[in-house]
Every structure is written in structure tokens, then in C-alpha cells.
Amino acid sequence: MKQVNKSVPKIDGMGLAKGKPAFTDDLADSNAIIVKVLRSPHAFARIKNINVDKATKYPGVECIFTHKDVPRNVFTRAGQGYPEPSPKDKFILDEYVRYVGDELAIVAASTDEVAEQAMKLIEVDYEVLEPVLDFEKAENNKSVIHPEKEPYTMFPMGFDASKNIACTYDMHVGDVDEVLKNSEVVIDKTYYTQAQAHVAIETHSSTAYIDHYERLNIITSTQTPVHLRRIIGEALGMPINKIRVVKPRVGGAFGGKQQIHGELFCALVTLKTGRPSKCIYSRKEVFESSFSRHAMRLNIKIGAEKSGKLKAIDLRVLSDTGAYGEHALTVFMIAGSKTLPLYNKVDAVHFGGTVVYTNHTPGGAYRGYGAIQGNFALESAMDELANKLNIDPLELRKMNMIKEGETSEIFKIMGEGGEGTAQIIESCKLDYCLKRGSEMIKWNNKYQNKNKKVIDDKVRGIGLAIAMQGSGIPNMDMGAASLKLNDDGFFNLLIGATDLGTGSDTILAQIAAEALNVPVEDIVVYSSDSDLTPFDCGAYASSTTFVSGNGVKKTAEKMKNLIISEGAKHLKIDVSDTIFDGKIIKSKDGENSISLKEISKGWLYNYGQAQKQLLAVDSYVGKKSPPPYMAGFAEVEVDTKTGHFDILNYTAVVDCGTTINPKLALGQMEGGLLQGIGMAVYEDVKYNKYGQMLTNNLMNYKIPTREDVPNINVEFADSYEPSGPYGAKSVGEIGIDTPPAVIANAIFNAVGVRITDLPITPEKVLLAMKKKQIK
Amino acid sequence: MIIDEYKKPQTIEEAYSILTTKKNSQIIGGGAYLRLSKKHISSAIDLSNLKLDFISETDDYIEIGAMTTLRELEINEITKKYFNGIISNSIRNIVGVQLRNIATTGGAISGKFGFSDLITALSVLDCKVILYKAGAVKLVDFINQKYNDIVEKIIIRKNNQIADFQAIRNTKTDYAILNVAVSKHTNNSYKIAVGARPGIAIFAVKAEGFLKTVDSSKENAEKAGLIASQEIKFTSNFRASAEYRQELCKVLVSRAICNINK
């Protein structure tokens, strides 16, 4: 491997550092009409009347849309494959507003200031309704959040709007109740995970214009350009051959940009006025009016023998999807499907639950996507079991976890909203990850669960957890690529895959270069343009390296074969006698040869009737979704008087198969870990009793700064996934999954209190310690 | 936020005249948090031309001009030298260098924000605010009264106090969940201020009184912390509960006293 497993500098890194205009707002027409959204101040209300007369007359206002002026097509903004596994429950604008920040009216004006002033002139007469703000009281609440008749689902998912239920799901293997009843030890606990905000530094941004073919062009900061085109067409009732979607550079996404945001509003304004428009969200809009991680309640029961051998796991989940059901079903299912297979040797397993509507900001896709929630419950409960049995938590995992060559029935039963895909695990180095991680953090020296020494009010503790994710959605999500040979022997790689800053343009170029045995510099990448690049479902579900990467590899191999077969014709030798080494096409004995540089020129300029364009296209749909695995360890130091704690070390050993670009993979891991740590210890979307978000800016919602970074040590296991491109699996999400459980376990180890609701704040730690003392 | 006109007066008289004659006019200080305001300001008054950007030292006082940025206040050798660097320590975690390069000392105290770290720290020093018309006003009076006046500078008496600042935050640059400043005079009398309760800093008078009568043992520091936590009123907000703040007060006050007596 010459071009992969190599830390090639990110190909757009220097240009971005030098501030080249590359993001949506940089590319918008300088005269673009400004699109602003008037948003609901109420958590739940019906609009009795809305009067825009005064606002429309305000100088500089171009047009205003209310629910009376837009097509009433029901759709979902989720940005998923088709048929969508999310309820179709959203209108462009509606007579109901269902959370504080929900859209009431779209205002287009010459400047921000004009738009702001015009919004103040819109008169709205509300019938304020009783909101549902406690997700544990949402089901069968007398307030029905979606009373309208249109919402539906594309396949059965237990959707029942009259009961505020977005979806339900239930599965089992064996008789869980029976096995639990007969287990020697049972852990029965309830955990809560909070809503987390994505906080990509670039806010949601989109711009639109009509081109000289009179087609609608949308440039937008999105993870899913092709889905977005489909959804815009569906919502506006327009043929999608009239729409082009271009994704420029994206300023961070993390799932937040899988859904659509202002694109529809720009489309409406530009279609109506014929002029360019742009919609740049404020930070407050991103917090209040986009999406956040689904908050969950997770009830878990684990049955085991006294020896520590697990017998049964029962996981029941209640999830809060907020006002709309984007990703309601799939995030909730993944809380089970990407955690429970870790312990595949149980006699019985059950997973089920309900996703409810509330009058909160909608839940949406967010890195970890249910797995982080499930992992907190499962891996906290495993620690509680270890404590109860007085077994080293490391040994308890080793005894029960999945191993290479094994499978889990869950893979077959649970998929993306429906049935899954059976798979044998061909690469799983969890045993190594645990062993190496425990060495790195000196587990055996540091782990003790009694007689902790407190020095100057400080005491240390250590914790661990294991995790898994997936690599794309098998038999569904597709990644395609095309390669074009140019004169001088370099290639254009066109990919639908969406680089969100992750470096996928770079690693996909590396994969193409590896297959063709050419330097990465000879691969010129262009990505994510619905007119020009081949299909790709987009960047989500940890799919790009595995799915798009396999698509690129197939395409590059096809190009290589094309060069060989066409080269053989030119050299007038047999194809079976022809080789291409990346530079030269030649017969095996070397007697006939021509350089790629020369032949590529000839094919385009000089060979008369033998002139031709070499172009290869191919695509890939996964037959399986090989999980990356990891073991995470943390050491914390708790101030026993204040509950405040420092994370001293975080160690992660990861099996993501071959790292196509080790430094970029490391960046995914370090970034994911810190986001997970943020969720574990302070990030928390909070509302007041009226349903107004208290944490709607970066002064009140804190993400980790560089001073908050613990000593993080990441290593990669030597691993090779046979189904992956050059042995690679995914690495985008796995990093975020472990910190909540690891830190909860480390705090327990340090001070003997178990925090079961995230985030683990100093306040919760101290108050739990005091409660324990009183007992 | 809307500003109708922007004024950069050449003299403080001129600035004062705009402030007192023009309705809805405002001194803008560094203007760092103006963007968050929903105000309609008729005249924004920028004091940049008035040479109020200085930190100097006389025999008895440290003088800090109103337009001195928090960053200058943080790194200045004079402020670092006195009172165990409490001024510098109290502000070094405010957001970031860039914000501290904008925000001014005058703005920071005029904002009278409950979460203010600087006000808590200054409270335990012998600090006066020099206003253009009203003249010298004790910091505590400045905080508690309304002045339609211009802060020219603050002055702090160099009285050999030892001081300590303590705060608990979620992230390193977050607003404090609670902050505490304690100072001790050469005559063994203490000043204890507790801020971000989440209300603005107030004094723990009973704890101060208690410390006057006892020696400087760790036990007495802990007792003083307990007294402070019982005499001061705390409330809950989304950052922390009153109960937790009370606990923190106990510990932080006691730790600050111990640090001073080390």
C-alpha cells in the first residue's frame, strides 16, 4: 500500500487556512436578497390570523410568505434514503407552530435590517395551546401535537399522531423475562441522556439563484445534496430535473446538516423573484430552530451468572423527537442495534420502546446517532454488574464481548427502520483494544474499588467502556464515482460523497491513487454537485470511507482495466500480456510500451479514429456494515468538597480496519472523543417551563475549549476488514460513543456515586456524594 | 441594536454633555456586548479619544483608566504585583484574549453583571470609582446606585492586603457558577465577597466578624466558610442550584482564607 495508510496532507487544507472563499456565504451573490424567518415565540399555538400587509409595504421588502402562500405538501426534512424511515409530518409553513422557534413566515428583503424591521410589522393572532414539555408525559397527552390529517409514514412504524407517538418498535430473541427470572444476578436501572447541540462553527447557510438554463441552483452547507434535491422537489411540487444542488466546503456538520434547513426558503424566494437569495442562520436559530440529539430514557435489565457470564439483556427506550419526527425511528433503533451486539452470547435479548412528539426543538441526526445513548446505559449497567459481582470491569467485558468470526442475531433483525442484514464479523480487535488500552492507562496499577486515598480533598478514579458503530447502511446506501483520464495522464475523480471537513475528498483520492498506482497529486477531486457528480447518498451513518471508498476503488480498478485494454489495442498486443504500473503501459516482457502521459495525449488529440475519452463509472452498495470497535478509558480526579472533577487522561484504542489516512483518522477520533466528553460532562440543551430554550447561544451552551482538553491518547489496532476498501472500516462516529459511560464509571470508581443522568456535572456528583453520606 | 449616531468626543466635558442632554445616549466602553442588546441608542459615545487607557501607580494608589482593556489589566505588571495578582487572576478566564482585548474596565464594572469576576475581586480591595461629576464613589455604592455619569477611572489603595480569588466553572472559560474573593488586612480584618450567586457580589459580614475574633487555623477558615454560606442568599438558575452554590460558597470561602494564611 503506497497511497493509502499514509498521512497525505488534506488536499484543501492550505486553501482553507488561507481563507479562500469556499463556504456558502462566501459564494453567495453579493446582491442576494436576504431571507429571514419569523419564528414562533410559543411552544405550541395555532395561528388564528396572520397579517403581513404592513410588513409587505415596508421599503426594501421583496416578498413575504405565510402558510397561506406556500404549497401544502407533507414531507420530512430528515435527508435520508428513500422510502424515508421518518414520519412525513412537516409542511413548509403551517397554521400550527409546534415549538419556540418554529417557522411562521418567510421574509425576503434587501438587507438584514430591513428584514428585521419588517418582521416586527407582521401581526399574528395566536390561539396559544398547552404544550407538551415532559417527554415522559407525552404519550396519550390531551395536547395533540400533530392534529392535522396529512402526516403518514412510508412503511409501518407504529406511527400514531393522535397519541403523540412518532414510532414504536419491538424485537426479541429468546424469552427475556424467563431468562432474567432465572438469572443469579439482575441489574435493573434507568438512565437518562440529554439533548446535545451540534455546534458546527458555520451556521446553517444556503443560497439560491436561477441560472441561464432557468434552473434553480441551490448552494448549501449540507451533508446530503441528492436527498435535498429530492425533498425540495417533493415540498415544492416541482420536477427535480429543474433543481441543482451544490455543496461547497462545509464548516462542520456532525449530523446537523443531514436535515434540510433554509434551503426551501431560499428556493421559494428565488423562484418567486427570479433573483438570487441567501439564508444564513443566526447562532440562536441553529440552537432553537434546527435539530439536536434525541433525549432518551433508557431502562435496562442485565441478567448474569455469578461468574459474570451474561444471560440476558432487556433495553427499553423512550425517545423525545420534539415537534417533528426526523430520524425518530432510526436513532432510537440504533440505541439497541449498535450496542447490544457487543454482548452477543446472551440467551435472550429484548429491545423496544416508543418515540414521542413533544413541543421541543426537533431531534435529528447527530454523530453517534443513538449508539452514544445506548452505550451510556449498557456500559454503565455493565459496570454496575461488575461492582455487584466484585469482578474487574475489564474482565467482565473480556468474558462476554463479541469476537472475530462471530455474529449477533441482531444484525439480521434490526436495520435502518426495518429488517437488517446478517453478517459475520470478519474484523474485530476488541480484545487487543482492551489489552492495549489497559496497558496505556495502567489499568492494573490504578484500578481498585476500595480504600481510595484522598489527598488534599482530591481522589482519583478510573473507568472504561467498549463501543461499536457501523459502516454505512447495507443493501441501501450507495456511493458512486467516475474517473476521467485527461491529457498528460492525470485524472478527474468525480464523487457524490460529501466532504464535511472530514477529509473525505483526500482519502477518496488516496483510494483512487492506490488502485491506479499513481501519486495522489494526479487525482483531481470534484465532489457533491447534483448535476455533475455521480450519485452518493451523502455523508451519514459512517458511510463515506466504506461505501463511497469501495465505490471509488471499483471505479479506479475499472479505469485501470480500461487503460490496460485500450492500451493493449494501441500497442497491438494481447490484453492478457499487458500491464499498467501507474506510469507505463507495457507488455510483460517490456518490449512494447508507452507512457500514460503520451498515450493520454494521443487518445485525445492524435490517434484519429482511435481517439477516445477514457471514462470509468462504478458504484457500490454494501452487503454488510462492518462495525468499527473501540475501548475507551479515562482517569478522573474528583474534588470531594466541590464535586468538580478533571479528566486527567483519556485513552482510546480503536479498530477501524486500515486507516486510509492515519492523521485524518486520528483527527476524527480526537474530535469525536472531545464532543463525547462535552456531552458527558456539561453540554445540555435546557428549556424553561414555557418551552423556551435557555441555552440558545454559546454563552449559555458551552462546548469544550482547548483548555478543557484532557491528555488524549489514541491508538489504532492493526486490523483489516476484508469487505472494506484496502481493509478500511468507518471512523467518523465511533469516537463519540464511549465518554459518557467511561466518565460515569470513572466517577463511580473515584467516589462511589453513580450518575445516571447526563451530563455528569460537578453539582450532581457532589449532591450524590452528600446523599450517600446521609444514608 | 440600533445606533443613530456615533460620537467620539475630544473632551470629557463634551462626552458628559451628550450623555446628559441626549435622551437614550450611552457610553459604549469597548462595546463588546452591544451586539446582544436590543436597545435603540441615540448617540453612542466612544471615549477612545479621552486618554483613559492607562494603569499607573502613585504612592498610595493604583489607578486604572476606564478605557483600559481587560487584557491590559490582566497582563500589566502593576496589577499582577499587588494583592497576590487577584485582579489579573479574576479576569484571565473571561472568554478569550480577543474579547479581553475589547472589553474595558469601565464597561466591566458599569455592566454590574451578577456573574462579574472582576467586581467580586475588586470588592474586597479598597477600591473607589472616580466619576466625572460625582467624584470618588466607593465601589459598593457605585454598584448599588444609579449614576448618569462617566467613569473616568478606578483607584485602589495600596494597603498591603493579601487576597485570593476562587471560582468554579463548567468549562475553563465559562461564567462562574460561584466566585469568591477574600482579602486580609495587616490588622487581621478580612473582607469576603461572594458573587455569581448568580446575583452580584455581596459581603459575608458575619463570617468577616467571626474571623476578627479567632486565630487563622484551618478549622476557623472552615467555620467562616460555613457562616458565609448560611448568611448569603443564593438562587437557582440553569447553571446551578441554590443548594449547590451554598455548598460551593462554604468550600471556596474556606479555601480562599486558607490560601491567604498559607
Added chain:
Amino acid sequence: MKIKLKINNQDKIIDIRPDEMLLEVLRKNGCLSVKHGCDTGSCGACTVLLDEKPILSCSYLAAKAEGHSIITVEGAQKKVEQISKYLVDEGGVQCGFCIPGLVLTVMSMEKELNNPSEEEITHYLSGNLCRCTGYSSHTRAIKKYLEEKK
């Protein structure tokens, strides 16, 4: 109102509103490297150098900048490239949105701090948020840059 500004060493006379923030004025005048991230002075993406000191252009009235000199990444390409080489090599540029602001703060740190420790580096740069990298790659890169510059 009209103000005089020196943007990237060029004297300009610019027509602004009295309540306009420097960020908007700079973006309108071609400095697209200066980014809008948060509106509350919290993220550092809008950092520019004002008389060589880093400030948040989103929280600085353009009128207040009258007569001062402003440097953005557009006006310091050579120096930016020197620093960024290390960031790119360490994988420290993911989405890249926060990087122009970060690099400007690094430039001013270099002038202000002599031989800074890792703790001093992260403290000085803590106003530049990044959500992608987890910061460790930045720290490795900046330490290396400062080391090799010696």
C-alpha cells in the same frame, strides 16, 4: 457615516452605518476569510488583528475602528502559509472554518509570548473554538511550528 480604515495595509474610506459591526464591514469589503460563527463574541471565528492585537470583529463596532489598522488572513498570506503548513500536516485543518481566526491569534501570540509553554499556548488561544479536531492536532502543530522557527 464615512470612516477611514486601513485594511490589509490599504487605506480605505468606507461608508458604514453607526451600528454596523466590523465583521459585516470587512466581509462586504472582500475579506471573506473573516467568518460569522456565533453573534455573541464566543467562538473566535471572526478574529482579526486590530493594530496587531486580536479582537472579535463581530463584537467591535466598525465606527470604533476608525483610523486603525486591520489585518485579516487575506493580508498576511505568507505568514499564514508558514503557520498553516504545520496545521495541515498535523491534520489540524478539518472543516477549516475556524482556522483563519486561529492563525491570526497564533500570529499575535508569537509576538506577545516568549517561548510559551503548552499551557500558555492553549490559554492564549482558548477564545478560538473548534468543533472538529478536538484541538490536540492544533497544539501539536503550533508547538512544532514554534520549535522549528527557533
